[in-house]
Amino acid sequence: MSTPKYKLTYFNFQWITEPIRYILSYVKEDFEDVRLDWDEWVKPDGKIDKSPYPYEKLPILEDAENGLKLGQSFSIARYLGRKYNLVGKSAAEAAKCDEYSDVLKDILKEVERMMEADEENKPEVKQQVKTRLLEKSIPRYFSVIESKLKKNGGKYLVGDSITWVDFLFAHMTQMFTLTSETDVLANYPGLKEHQQQILQIPEIKAWIAKRPETPY
Ligand SMILES: N[C@@H](CCC(=O)N[C@@H](CS)C(=O)NCC(=O)O)C(=O)O
Incomplete structure (x- = not known):
């Protein structure tokens, strides 16, 4: 099996990240749907290393095609919109x-x-x-x-x-x-x-x- 082009990291919720999952599904792109443990994340002495995540906030999308690592859920959705011509015609x-x-x-x-x-x-x-x-x-x-x-x-x-x-x-x-x-x-x-x-x-x-x- 080939590695998916995208890695999407969030928690085990839909909340602000689900539209990104919808878009990736709609454009038929397989993605690694990483779901971190929220309880671990919020623990002051939790085991999760937050340093890989800009702003220490999720979601983060990683695009293997160009090395982009992108935060902010709406920006991620807009990015995919641009990439897959889902931004209207003008x-x-x-x-x-x-x-x-x-x-x-x-x-x-x-x-x-x-x-x-x-x-x-x-x-x-x-x-x-x-x-x-x-x-x-x-x-x-x-x-x-x-x-x-x-x-x-x-x-x-x-x-x-x-x-x-x-x-x-x-x-x-x-x-x-x-x-x-x-x-x-x-x-x-x-x-x-x-x-x-x-x-x-x-x-x-x-x-x-x-x-x-x-x-x-
Ligand atoms: N405006 C940001 C908000 C990101 C955000 O606040 N994410 C929350 C989860 S919904 C988070 O990562 N919280 C963890 C923390 O603040 O430590 C977006 O739309 O991505």
Whole structure:
């Protein structure tokens, strides 16, 4: 068996890395799916040597074709998008992909604040952040993206072909639903339909069927 071109190192979660796994599956590239032990990683005296990982943060993608070692999950997804022509058909379309990924990053920031709120002492902080997320941020962004999607024919978020941001959107919205315990696409049937279409792509379905089972 030949060595895979890519090595993707993360933890045994989907979270911010799953869209990268979707993209690699979609382009039919075999990859080494390295999953480090989170409990070991966070132990102050843990056995994991973090020095090979820039910023001591994961995910990291290593590309054997050119020696690139790349951090930041969205940058990795965008890199693969560029490499496999999944960035739209013009500079304007590529920029629209970037815009949508930044929208997801804004929402992710809020979701993470909600998750980090101290459960025991500050349930009100958690509730405040969750309310803001569901009542303000999600409608603000998703209503715009849904109406653009409709104008665009309902199939792809950007242009008339699949882009890396279709995978990012289809996955991150699942993570937002899970962490906020509320279906973030409930009021956006067009976006829901888009998500389901992406998840039904044969390569994505096959990946989902074989991936390790994790809570998120
Ligand atoms: N913005 C970064 C965030 C990376 C990040 O914070 N990763 C977490 C796991 S989700 C991590 O490596 N945490 C370990 C640590 O902070 O020691 C990305 O999108 O890749």
